[in-house]
Amino acid sequence: MGFDREHIVMLPMIAKGHLIPFLALAKQMQQKTGLTITIATTPLNIQYLQATISSTSSSSNTQSHSNNFDINLAELPFCSSDFGLPPDTENTENLTLKQIGDLCAATVNLEAPARRLILDIIEKEGRPPLCIISDMFFGWATNLAKSSGTVNVTFTTSGAYGSAAFMSIWLNLPHRFTALCDGYFTLPGFPDRSRFHISQLHHYIRAANGTDSWSKFYQSQFSLSTTESFGWLCNTAEEIEPLGLEILRHYFRLPVWSIGPLIPKDSLKNSSTSDSRVSRQPAEKCMEWLDSHGSDSVVYISFGSQNTISETQMIELAIGLEESGRAFIWVIRPPVGYDMKGEFRAAWLPRGFEDRMCKSKKGLLVHNWAPQLEILSHKSTGAFVSHCGWNSVLESLSQGVPIIGWPLAAEQAFNSKMLVEEMGVSVELTRGVQSVIVGKEVKRLIDLVMDKSGEGGEMRKKAGEIKAQIRAAMREEVEFKGSSAKAMDDFLETILSARQEHKSIIG
Numbered sequence: 001m002g003f004d005r006e007h008i009v010m011l012p013m014i015a016k017g018h019l020i021p022f023l024a025l026a027k028q029m030q031q032k033t034g035l036t037i038t039i040a041t042t043p044l045n046i047q048y049l050q051a052t053i054s055s056t057s058s059s060s061n062t063q064s065h066s067n068n069f070d071i072n073l074a075e076l077p078f079c080s081s082d083f084g085l086p087p088d089t090e091n092t093e094n095l096t097l098k099q100i101g102d103l104c105a106a107t108v109n110l111e112a113p114a115r116r117l118i119l120d121i122i123e124k125e126g127r128p129p130l131c132i133i134s135d136m137f138f139g140w141a142t143n144l145a146k147s148s149g150t151v152n153v154t155f156t157t158s159g160a161y162g163s164a165a166f167m168s169i170w171l172n173l174p175h176r177f178t179a180l181c182d183g184y185f186t187l188p189g190f191p192d193r194s195r196f197h198i199s200q201l202h203h204y205i206r207a208a209n210g211t212d213s214w215s216k217f218y219q220s221q222f223s224l225s226t227t228e229s230f231g232w233l234c235n236t237a238e239e240i241e242p243l244g245l246e247i248l249r250h251y252f253r254l255p256v257w258s259i260g261p262l263i264p265k266d267s268l269k270n271s272s273t274s275d276s277r278v279s280r281q282p283a284e285k286c287m288e289w290l291d292s293h294g295s296d297s298v299v300y301i302s303f304g305s306q307n308t309i310s311e312t313q314m315i316e317l318a319i320g321l322e323e324s325g326r327a328f329i330w331v332i333r334p335p336v337g338y339d340m341k342g343e344f345r346a347a348w349l350p351r352g353f354e355d356r357m358c359k360s361k362k363g364l365l366v367h368n369w370a371p372q373l374e375i376l377s378h379k380s381t382g383a384f385v386s387h388c389g390w391n392s393v394l395e396s397l398s399q400g401v402p403i404i405g406w407p408l409a410a411e412q413a414f415n416s417k418m419l420v421e422e423m424g425v426s427v428e429l430t431r432g433v434q435s436v437i438v439g440k441e442v443k444r445l446i447d448l449v450m451d452k453s454g455e456g457g458e459m460r461k462k463a464g465e466i467k468a469q470i471r472a473a474m475r476e477e478v479e480f481k482g483s484s485a486k487a488m489d490d491f492l493e494t495i496l497s498a499r500q501e502h503k504s505i506i507g
Helices: 016-033 043-056 097-125 140-148 160-172 213-227 242-251 281-291 311-324 353-360 372-376 390-398 412-423 439-450 454-474 483-506
Strands: 007-011 036-041 071-075 131-135 151-156 231-234 256-258 298-302 327-332 363-367 381-386 403-405 426-428
Touching: 007 016, 007 097, 016 036, 016 043, 016 071, 016 131, 016 151, 016 390, 016 483, 036 043, 036 097, 043 071, 097 140, 097 213, 131 140, 140 151, 140 213, 151 483, 160 213, 160 242, 160 412, 231 242, 231 483, 242 256, 242 412, 256 483, 281 327, 281 363, 281 372, 298 311, 298 372, 311 327, 311 353, 311 439, 353 363, 372 381, 372 390, 381 390, 381 439, 390 412, 390 454, 403 412, 403 439, 412 426, 426 439, 426 454, 439 454, 454 483
Parallel strands: 007 036, 007 131, 036 071, 131 151, 151 231, 231 256, 298 327, 298 381, 327 363, 381 403, 403 426
Antiparallel strands: none
């Protein structure tokens, strides 16, 4: 493939769960082709990407922004206070739901600085970028690409099923216009057997009527992303999401390249533990603790980097964990309504809980952050209580770890539905932060999943099969190239052909 002097510009949504997959995609494409790649985002998110790159690079060379990555990072000016947001608000972390909505609406204002960046590239290089790869939330990038003489490719950092469900719900709001039978409704693009339930919708989706600010943002951006894009890239593998990919391709009538999962290839080796060298103290503590427990004996609990649960739910989860008698690692943060980065209070847990767990070596409570992929890849980890964010789902499945789902926001409930109904690798504990859970149900589901006989054993077997499918999809050997590796090659060849066709037309 002739990629000499070609340039790709990437425009990720300003949220950490989107920035990291974009960075992983940039790295993968650059290493494969030698393309010039520029990731454009706001100044504080540039700092976050720089820190992420530095922490994963073995090189100490900081002359370029990307150390041993040959990736450019370009700033798109953004002043959050212009949009009624707190100062220096440049991603969704620690924001209220209303503030997240305001931030999403404000991202359309990134089009103007992005346009200036593209014009600068055209002036310096004498031609437009090969393509613009934009987030599914940035439908405005399709207009930018057309006016700049290039094509736009939409990248969804989520899975195919979750992305298709999230878009179809926002574009159709079917729960408002169809008669609900016991709370269930059908979703355009999905087979009738895949009925959805009103409880799987966050309350702000339930309240949407097409004229509210959320509807206006999502409907305008998704309409452009699904009708004006050259095609889609999806962070999944062909073998693990056949239904989701079929829906994306047929309902939205788009070419879709499944090029995932975008997780470190080191973690996909055929061993039970990770070789990743994480020097931070919490990582060492977690690994030492896991080393002292038997295979598949530990439950790992984490709700992602931006989520937490209510105080009542936290207490019941702790009760259920203790009653189960299973060893666990719990990444814990202050509950809903408190500063997630603030001091943790013992009153948010049953009296003496943390001390008892520490003394008995049954439980390790890790505050704020833990090395998730290292924990999931450890031989001692047997189940994952998860919010079902797609990055977490991929990390868990890549290690063959079954899931106990507790979706909280975004498309997580749709991911959870797919994990239960299509993959058979998960059970769902509850949904959202307003639901009522009891310790006995926590214990019951933990016992079910951790038991290697019966349903738990079948879930573990299916998770192991998906682990093998993920590894096969990512293989790059000369004698065997996996489906995701082939999809990446096909995508790159297709956009290069589109460039050459455009040249012949205007030449």
